Amino acid sequence: MQLRHPTLLTGEQYAATQAWRGARLERCPNHPDGGCSFARHGTYTRKTPRNIRVARWYCRESHTTFNLLPDCLAARLPGTLDTLEKVVAHAEQSESLTAAAKALRRDAVDLPGAIRWVRRRIRLVHRLLATVPDLHPERRRPRAKKITALRARLGTDRALTTLRRRLAPQLPALPMPLGFQHKMGHDPPPPSA
Numbered sequence: 509m510q511l512r513h514p515t516l517l518t519g520e521q522y523a524a525t526q527a528w529r530g531a532r533l534e535r536c537p538n539h540p541d542g543g544c545s546f547a548r549h550g551t552y553t554r555k556t557p558r559n560i561r562v563a564r565w566y567c568r569e570s571h572t573t574f575n576l577l578p579d580c581l582a583a584r585l586p587g588t589l590d591t592l593e594k595v596v597a598h599a600e601q602s603e604s605l606t607a608a609a610k611a612l613r614r615d616a617v618d619l620p621g622a623i624r625w626v627r628r629r630i631r632l633v634h635r636l637l638a639t640v641p642d643l644h645p646e647r648r649r650p651r652a653k654k655i656t657a658l659r660a661r662l663g664t665d666r667a668l669t670t671l672r673r674r675l676a677p678q679l680p681a682l683p684m685p686l687g688f689q690h691k692m693g694h695d696p697p698p699p700s701a
């Protein structure tokens with residue numbers, strides 16, 4: 509199960525300061541009155557950013573692992589929300605998907621693979637923008653359909669991490685890579701890089 513580790517750090521800062529060491533989960537979410545063997549269960553490593561780890565707890569009685577995902581990391585997708593946002597913002601302003609893929613994936617050996625990589629991220633983020641609640645519904649504005657529009661509206665180039673923090677209570681019901689909704693069978697498996 510994914511839970512939040514509230515933090516303002518970027519992924520690189522989180523890795524450099526080993527901030528997962530400060531993550532705390534006082535009680536078992538499945539047994540808030542106690543009585544189970546709930547305990548810290550080490551960390552797991554994510555490939556990007558380099559040297560980043562996520563703190564884990566485990567409850568044996570309910571066979572549940574709890575991952576304290578820092579606000580900077582995407583859920584069920586490699587990398588940070590900031591990086592994802594940069595990719596999609598770049599793609600939205602590119603003249604074509606091919607141009608975006610060439611610019612964003614200079615490391616890629618095959619262009620079709622790079623295009624799929626970019627397209628998947630655009631699709632995930634745009635689907636998210638069509639789903640997330642408006643932070644200021646009283647202003648009655650049309651929904652921001654693009655990340656560049658949301659950035660302008662929120663006045664930040666960390667729009668996704670801002671949403672992660674401000675929509676914290678709703679994360680269990682929101683789709684990845686922002687939220688922690690666990691939906692079976694709909695998403696393609698996450699890529700390995």
Ligand SMILES: [Zn+2]
Pocket residue numbers: 536537538539544545546567568569570
């Ligand atoms: Zn428990």
